[in-house]
Amino acid sequence: MIRPRDMRLPRRVVASRQAGFVLCGAALWALCSSARATPPEAASAPQALQTVTVQGMAYGAQAVHLPSTATVLDRERLVQGQQQVNLSETLNQVPGVVVNNRQDYAQDMQLSIRGFGADSPFGVQGVQMSLDGVPLTMPDGQGQSQLIDLPMIGAIKIIRGPFAALYGNSAGGVIEAYTEDAPDPAAASLAAWLGPWGSRQSTLIGGARSGDLGAVAGLSDFRTDGWREHASASRQQFNTVLRWGDGGDDRYRLVFNALDQQGLDPGGQTLAEYQANPRGVAASSLSYDTRKSVRARQSGLSWEHRFDAADTLQLSAYGGSRSITQYLAFSGSFAQSAGGVVALDDAFGGTRATYSHQGLLASRPYTLAAGLDYGRENEFRKGYVNDLGTQGALRNDQYNVVDNTAVFAQADWKLTPALSLSGGLRHDRVAFESTPGADAPLASGTGGTARYAATDPVLGLLYKLDAANRVYADWGRGFVTPTFYQLAYRPGNQPGLNLGLQPMHLNNRELGWRVDFGRLRAQAALYDITADNQIVVDTNTGGRTTYMNAGSTRRYGTELSLDARLPGHLQASAGFSLMHIRFVGGPYDGASMPGAPQEQAYAALTWRPLLSSLALRGFYTRISLLGRSHVYVDSSNHATPAAGWVALNWAAGVEQRRGPWKLSEFLRVDNLADRGYVGAVVVNSSSNQYYEGAPGRAFSAGASITREF
Template sequence: MAVLSRSALGGAVLAAFAFEAHAQQSEQQLQEVVVSASRAEQERFDAPAAVDVVQVDPFAQQSPLVNMSELLSGVPGLQVRERQNYAQDLQISVRGFGTRSTFGVRGVRILIDGIPATMPDGQGQAATASLASASRIEVLRGPLAQLYGNAAGGVVQVFSKDPPLQPQGELSLGAGSDGQRQYGFSLGGGSETLGAVLDVSQYATDGYRDHSAARRTTVNGKVVARPSADTTITGIFSSFDQPLSQDPLGLTRAAFMNDPRGVAPNALTFDTRKTISQSQLGVVVEHRLGAQDTLNARIYGGERQVFQTLGFAGGPTSAGGVIDLDRGYGGAGASWTHRQTVNGLPLQWTLGADFDTQSERRQGFDNAFGTPTTLRRDERGRARNRDLYAQVDWTFAPQWRLIGGVRSSEVRLEVDDDFIAPGNPDDSGRVKYRATSPVAGLLWNVSERVNLYANVGKGFETPTLAEAAYRAGGTGPNLDLEASTSVQGEIGARIKGERHALDLALFQSRSKNEIVPQQTVGGRSIFQNVDGVRRRGVEAAWRAEWDARWSSQLSYTWLDAQFRRAFGNAGGTVAAGNRLPGAAEHSLYGELQYRWNEKLSSALEMSASSRTWVNDVNSEAAPGYAVVNLRGGYRFDAGPAKMMLFGRIDNVFDRAYAGSVIVNDGNGRFYEPAPGRRLFVGLRTAF
């Protein structure tokens, strides 16, 4: 698949050499970061794909650390929309994959310490990651993400901090506009052979909009044991409790323009809200068989309970206006990595297998003004995946490196219908999806300062249990819905100097059987497959350390995501050339930081986005926007304790804009307003 012309590639190479010549005049070395994009630790500069790493220091971060959107705004190709609606979670999309999600995360795989936060059917939740205990977040984009399995338009990995080697503790307190309150603590300690760390944080808000209050508590525990020099055993426990999250629903354009703090009338009538409780336990073992071989294994399990009231009553033709969901999930995986040299150059290959399962009981009831009444839905859903994969990383010449891999996946969805009544027969059924996802890439180490790479791969995405729940013209699940497949390609350049670093990537993907909404009836969303979806674009990121005081960051994404073939849905005809909803064509982020001295620092942030279409027929769009934020922090000592006082002002100029959109909303309530100007201040203590 041609992604870039020869002339454009030649221009990129010439630009790389020109940038290198300029960079060699600099003096201060940019700090390198270690990542694991190809399942082995390496310098980020040498990663043969578009990958970004955000280092997280919970003590020093000048932010509440509640949502990933606080940390990932500067990653090109990644869109993280903080909805100001804790009943629906964040919206995360990578290169236009995942934009159709109205709740949860689809099209992007999320892993926390190597354990999936994405279920076998492809649906995940980002809110369960504890940022207060994180050490770094990696974002992998492009073809190599396909090696992580179903729904891997991209991969977001969160890695938690290891236990300290001596007793340590941290406390945090914060408060801000709209009744925001945050507090937490961390305790940890140990030795080289055994250590543990526990992080607890709580956040509450009255909400920017009416009827949008929320409260959540996150607990993350980690135990690391090293019984020998060759074996590391890591135990991980996490708990997420959100007993309150009111849902103000989206607004129509007229309501959004008239009163951004307003709430849809149905939200008050039916007391729309959600409660969530989730707990998980996992164990990861790494064992070196010798100098050349390493075994890695994981096993995990968890449970999740959700109770949600929706903005309608229900009725005989509906699935109900109240959802009650109980889910159990778990899995295991193992991989074997071998390292050797061929002609004095490194060769590494990995063989692995993943087995994951989810089982859920979903019931739907009529909604009598916020109270469940008549049962309308009662079913058991199951999803399982069995994957085998192989990957090779071979430096076959001093300046050339080959990356290749293949993943064989099988995903099964099953529905057992327990709600059998007149007009509603037994709709039990099952379906199996199989896919083979090959990827190949090439890295050219032009010099110590310039790397060029190219990748191509094939991926797939199954419908989730929620998307396959209903079919047109009858009751029961839509088991005729196909899995979407895509062919992706990218070329990129990574250039570094003493003070500057530049990343460039050009990408394109074409999808068949893309999963898109067909119609929504009585709260039931029905999906269909369409062909001819194309996503292409450019990503650029530049970082600079000008001197000991000044540093800057700039990232830009151009995303051209289109339906290339016309099709029909309940809203009318989607014309060829229409844009995918939820995906802005242009996104820009800039940051300028100044360190006044070793204790005091401040920064100016800017985020901008072009208009975002809200539905497939492109009849409406959220206007583009640009907002400016300010932040600052001051470190000082108080006896044996280290203190950090920080504050931030978001949306300094009090702009009114839609922070996120609800794509293809059947009621035309597409818009979720972002907050106006608001303040947050916090104090963190380490001892």
């Protein structure tokens, strides 16, 4: 029997926050005295921490260390004891990052960084994403996270703060994923796991190195019947990376990714529907058989040439295609409607050229990188009547084009051995154009153009207090244009694109501190961001979403993270973020932004004993919790918010090795306390179907076998 979810703020949320702070405090108390007495080199010798916090990002051939809030999750943190299906499994460890699993594979994960992208009903908006240097974010700013195939990923870097603007449009943050390096010696592995509701995944990965040539490839297959009704899905992926020339003056990398995904769309629920049956689905979703299919292919080639020790040139090009067919929860046959079936066929591509130079200025070292980006997306968009789950008459036919041209430069100058000055400048020009097809009923007057441009500077200082402590301060402007999805529909059921929508301009300030004692690593950041022309959801009906500019927003907050090695073979991790986002002026003046929790806390404790038994070698067990405060579901804050919650998870695994063979097994329990809560929200739903429930207690188990050659 499904229990009604309690929409009140539960006491366990308070308990989760207290638990996170207790864990942080215990680790600090246990380690600070010994860490300060131990040189960093000696302290870090026994074992590397799972999470590596970096000082900046490399925006060119050479690494340029910048004052920035950035975190790297290594492979162990990404895959060990995880199902390796969704980014929601791992990225919520990072303060300021919120990833919601909707239990709806027709809509992708709901991913946001410091609130940017929190109200996205589909895909990722406001955040730049890439895989092995190939953009997953289209030139219009719309991104898809499904191409990040977690079983193959070696590391993910998450960048917050002003310097994210140097990556271009969608300057709310950056997520860079990197495929694991080719193994040496050659190896092949087969992995599989089983879970509830018919959920399972199998993965085959192989790779090898020979001289300066390395290759790795993987194939994965995921299927689920879905926790909710009308929520079954399947996903097949293939990814490969070929590298050659490592160690020489010329290095090459060839990347190819493929995705096929199909998913039924259960949509959101009203509060009454959710409380009566969280696993249910609206009658309209069943009547119109709401669903989505995605087919994506993309590839990229990069060449890096080192002229000498000081000068490097990097050239890259990418291209791909994406086809989407989505059935919405209405017919789309009325007056000015563009249809209840959306069919998109996209072709996209781009190039990047970067030149970097290292030298001395006033006898102090500096690094300078400059270059240009170009990206183009061609979208063929058609709309048809949804005739109760079958494609009907043509309603809309558009050819849409977006071009994004940018030039950029950035520099890092070490003023003293302890003080570094970093800065950059990026200029973007983004042009949208829509041309209606002559055969569509809505052809007349539905075309048009929109052009946006911005020049965004960033500046920062990094100061080394001592060998373990660093503080930084940075400031910058940013740029977030509407995406084609946000432009797709005009308010009031009018035909054509919403070309009156204006881009957001950000003013971003940040202060940060990080410490690395080897056994203890911690990071803290304070930020203050204002955004003009805030883009928000205007109406959301059955998957058809319109957008508007709603004045400005101000967001400020703090982020804290901790990783520590404790006595008794224990490792602790904790993260906390406090985020305030308020509308300033406009129709929602003073209200909080929907979709973004004010508080999020994460804590984990892992035990890895040193066991001599061959059957138990590599054993670990981990207990973790994730808690959030309540979330507003509408911009006016009038509807009942989704209550805060905390989920407790447990995982354990073991490994056996014999000669060239390695066998690993894991067991996982999510939502150990079987709590009921809203896992994601549909912002500004016109039918009040805001709530998407999360499953109760769920068991999963898996194993992998690896053979070295």
